[in-house]
Amino acid sequence: MEPDPILFDIPESFESERLLIRAPLPNDGRQVNEAVRESIDELRPWMPWAQSVPTAAQSEANIRHARLHFLQRTDMRLLLFAKANGQLIGSSGLHQIDWRVRRFEIGYWLRTSCTGQGYMTEAVEAIAQFAIGQLAANRIVIRCDERNEKSSRVAERLGFKLEGIVRHDELDVEGQPRSTKIFAKVRGVEF
């Protein structure tokens, strides 16, 4: 029988060249709220949770739930901080986890003032390496709306393979059917 994932010892932080990448902690909500507030117009078309600006209390509650899920190993949110000044530059994480298969999906968003500098490409590469090295990943997935070119480019730049486009499998934020690009890396092929 598979061990209960709550028994896995998993580091709560690691670094890339320019970033500190870590599990959420109480009181991170303030910085997340600030980043979402600044970026709401860019997040709204793609992120169902970003249809309106959350209150500070909602952001803090969300962070505390995310911490709980991280500890339960059911979903692993990872916040991204610039090492240079400590600013929260965005959020990512390992989602849709299947511990038996060792499958993880990487999601992400950046605060608008931090786009166009390669931060997310750097973060996703580091998170994929973390999943491979620390979590024994066999499959790492990136999914995005087929119209989300910036998100697709992050996956492509890092050598994720486009496996296909699943047609009309979800609704977009307007409630209209949308198609989803599925990118992945698998052990023995891409790593």
Ligand SMILES: CC(C)(COP(=O)(O)OP(=O)(O)OC[C@H]1O[C@@H](n2cnc3c(N)ncnc32)[C@H](O)[C@@H]1OP(=O)(O)O)[C@@H](O)C(=O)NCCC(=O)NCCS
């Ligand atoms: C998706 C998202 C994170 C991509 O942001 P991004 O800034 O384009 O991604 P990166 O931080 O990796 O930066 C890459 C860009 O910086 C440029 N860049 C500058 N310096 C770089 C460096 N050192 N390394 C790599 N790229 C660099 C690249 O050329 C690229 O620009 P381009 O796509 O115009 O060619 C951002 O658009 C976002 O948050 N969107 C809203 C939320 C969202 O859609 N999330 C994904 C849902 S599936």
